[in-house]
Amino acid sequence: MKQRYVIVGAGGRHEMYRDAILGPYAAEATLTGLCDNNRGRLALSAGIIRDKTGIDLPVYEADAFDAMITKARPDWVVITTKDSLHDAYICRAMELGCHVITEKPMTIDAERCRRILKTQRQTGKQLRVTFNYRYSPPRTQVKDLLMNGVIGDILSVDFHWMLDIRHGADYFRRWHRNKENSGGLLVHKATHHFDLVNWWIDSTPKTVYATGRRAFYRPDTAQQQGLTNRSERCHDCPEAGHCRFHLSLADNPHLRALYLEQERYDGYYRDRCVFSEAMDIEDSMALAVTYANNARMSYSLNAFMPWEGYVIVFNGTQGRLEHKCEESVYINADGSVPGALKAEGTWIRVYPHVEPAYEEPVWEALGGHGGGDELLLQDIFRPETTQDPYRRRAGERDGAWSILTGIAANCSIQQGMPIHTLALVPELDAGSQ
Numbered sequence: 426m427k428q429r430y431v432i433v434g435a436g437g438r439h440e441m442y443r444d445a446i447l448g449p450y451a452a453e454a455t456l457t458g459l460c461d462n463n464r465g466r467l468a469l470s471a472g473i474i475r476d477k478t479g480i481d482l483p484v485y486e487a488d489a490f491d492a493m494i495t496k497a498r499p500d501w502v503v504i505t506t507k508d509s510l511h512d513a514y515i516c517r518a519m520e521l522g523c524h525v526i527t528e529k530p531m532t533i534d535a536e537r538c539r540r541i542l543k544t545q546r547q548t549g550k551q552l553r554v555t556f557n558y559r560y561s562p563p564r565t566q567v568k569d570l571l572m573n574g575v576i577g578d579i580l581s582v583d584f585h586w587m588l589d590i591r592h593g594a595d596y597f598r599r600w601h602r603n604k605e606n607s608g609g610l611l612v613h614k615a616t617h618h619f620d621l622v623n624w625w626i627d628s629t630p631k632t633v634y635a636t637g638r639r640a641f642y643r644p645d646t647a648q649q650q651g652l653t654n655r656s657e658r659c660h661d662c663p664e665a666g667h668c669r670f671h672l673s674l675a676d677n678p679h680l681r682a683l684y685l686e687q688e689r690y691d692g693y694y695r696d697r698c699v700f701s702e703a704m705d706i707e708d709s710m711a712l713a714v715t716y717a718n719n720a721r722m723s724y725s726l727n728a729f730m731p732w733e734g735y736v737i738v739f740n741g742t743q744g745r746l747e748h749k750c751e752e753s754v755y756i757n758a759d760g761s762v763p764g765a766l767k768a769e770g771t772w773i774r775v776y777p778h779v780e781p782a783y784e785e786p787v788w789e790a791l792g793g794h795g796g797g798d799e800l801l802l803q804d805i806f807r808p809e810t811t812q813d814p815y816r817r818r819a820g821e822r823d824g825a826w827s828i829l830t831g832i833a834a835n836c837s838i839q840q841g842m843p844i845h846t847l848a849l850v851p852e853l854d855a856g857s858q
């Protein structure tokens with residue numbers, strides 16, 4: 426039987442779910458409502474749907490969420506709003522009898538996380554967190570190799586993620602730039618990274634020690650670059666011609682329609698100055714993490730790099746696995762394929778203790794996030810046709826563990842000491858379930 430879906434949040438990310446339901450998965454899924462606080466973005470998406478399919482989709486403003494659930498009778502609510510709103514919609518949807526699919530991060534702090542876990546337990550509804558990175562072939566391949574014991578038991582991990590000055594800079598232009606909206610990059614972005622590690626090494630974070638600061642996206646960097654006459658946003662900035670971070674919403678048809686033409690409804694500016702004082706997230710962070718299985722990880726995230734991607738090394742009892750992954754650069758919702766892999770920049774090398782080192786031919790696929798988006802959609806909308814040997818389907822506990830490293834890191838940066846994750850969300854202790 427067809428499953429009924431509604432989507433909350435009509436911004437950049439909702440397009441993937443909308444187009445999947447109305448396109449390749451139309452036989453399995455039907456879209457019965459769309460909700461957002463911005464009337465303009467609702468009308469834009471409804472118009473696109475009408476043009477593509479002839480369907481007049483009912484749309485609802487944020488204060489009519491409950492009414493949407495009553496009228497649209499969804500089985501599933503898909504949540505693609507900004508991060509700080511996920512918890513409220515997740516909990517309300519489950520209380521009203523719906524299953525939930527939420528974008529990452531599941532939420533942004535410990536209190537909200539505890540509320541989600543409690544509501545899920547009380548309602549018994551399903552909650553899926555869409556970790557598309559798990560589904561991309563090279564990351565699944567690393568899981569396959571580690572699961573098969575290619576380097577024995579994993580004792581330590583070195584993980585370094587680079588965000589470049591194009592895509593990385595984009596987090597400093599809009600709501601992500603304030604922790605109250607996103608939890609900072611250690612939650613908003615690194616939820617992907619920490620989820621991958623939890624999944625790859627099949628363990629959970631125990632203690633986290635972190636340092637971090639905003640080192641690059643600062644007013645003094647703009648001064649050094651001779652940008653002395655900046656505006657608070659690119660659209661009217663006198664430095665437009667000189668600034669290599671300038672983003673012209675007007676010149677990109679997708680960004681213009683989605684953001685510039687809708688800002689009069691809610692004052693959401695998509696192109697704030699990346700050197701502005703008015704932000705409180707870090708752009709350079711370093712962590713030391715211990716895991717329940719006794720593995721150790723050193724991790725860094727820098728958001729002002731010349732290339733985008735990561736290098737990760739697993740050190741095991743029988744050798745070492747090194748994996749590098751370079752991603753193509755993009756601006757979120759600019760109409761390009763986000764996070765597609767640059768084939769020549771991705772490799773996996775295994776260094777056994779005794780035998781010679783060798784390179785594994787990398788599993789490949791086309792599409793968003795290294796081919797992960799497409800496989801994720803199949804797994805969501807056609808679950809009965811997909812097997813899950815790698816345990817890629819993630820629920821509320823995976824969602825919670827994936828944010829806890831970053832949430833603990835935020836506390837550690839503030840308090841200057843290591844933080845125990847279970848002190849933040851005791852419900853995750855297996856013994857108390």
Ligand SMILES: NC(=O)c1ccc[n+]([C@@H]2O[C@H](COP(=O)([O-])OP(=O)(O)OC[C@H]3O[C@@H](n4cnc5c(N)ncnc54)[C@H](O)[C@@H]3O)[C@@H](O)[C@H]2O)c1
Nearest residue numbers: 434435436437438461462463487505506507508528529530
């Ligand atoms: N997995 C991935 O690779 C990936 C990629 C991009 C975004 N995301 C996630 O998707 C989510 C949305 O990101 P985005 O880039 O689409 O952001 P966006 O700013 O483009 O869209 C957010 C939408 O939420 C709406 N909104 C704001 N307040 C609201 C309210 N009170 N009620 C309902 N809607 C409200 C905004 O009007 C906007 O349309 C984020 O959680 C982000 O982390 C995930």
